Amino acid sequence: MKKIGRIAGILMLAGVVFVGTSVGACGGGEAEGPTEPTGPDLSGVIYAGAATDEALAAMLLAASKTDAAQGVVVDTPAAGATLPKDVPPTIEWHVKGSSASREVSPGERFVRAAKVVSSFWGPREAWAHGAPVNGRAYLLSFSTPKSPELVRVFTTELSYTFDAASWTKLALTGEPVTLVVTNAIFEDNRVAQDGGPFAGEAVTFLIGP
Known part of the structure; x- marks a missing residue:
């Protein structure tokens, strides 16, 4: 027992x-x-004009659309151009279906007036809680064969002047640089219906010694 x-x-x-x-x-x-879930990688992005990181995140998460009339045409630099190493250039572009003389989005006049002041302080970080983006905004992606996202700029303007540090970063690679400008139309930081994003044609240029 x-x-x-x-x-x-x-x-x-x-x-x-x-x-x-x-x-x-x-x-x-x-x-x-x-x-x-993790969001898109926004590290190192330069913000200009009235661009915000919320709008950029929405743009990167949206599915690309194909519309030739909505793609961006780069005016400066020209494809195959060689730019001087010691002079940070101004990049200019326009939407293919609009006038190359520039379209002015809502609030852009204010942004242009403030540009002289903001350029004094150099590139800024995103205004994460500022006024939402309405109208078009543009993502400039500069890449080289070895660095697919070497420099990225997100702006609401139709031109961008490099600061010395970012331009030197490109110049020191010693490789051809390819620029693609992707744009989208926003409503309160969200990509509007049928508002893109639309990828433009790639432009490759050189940076002289």
């Missing part, structure tokens, strides 16, 4: 250990929870 009682006690103890282990394993799984 004592032997039977001892066996019964061992079986009961094994059952308690099994239940406790199962509960602990379940509890650990619940504590970890699902992995939070």
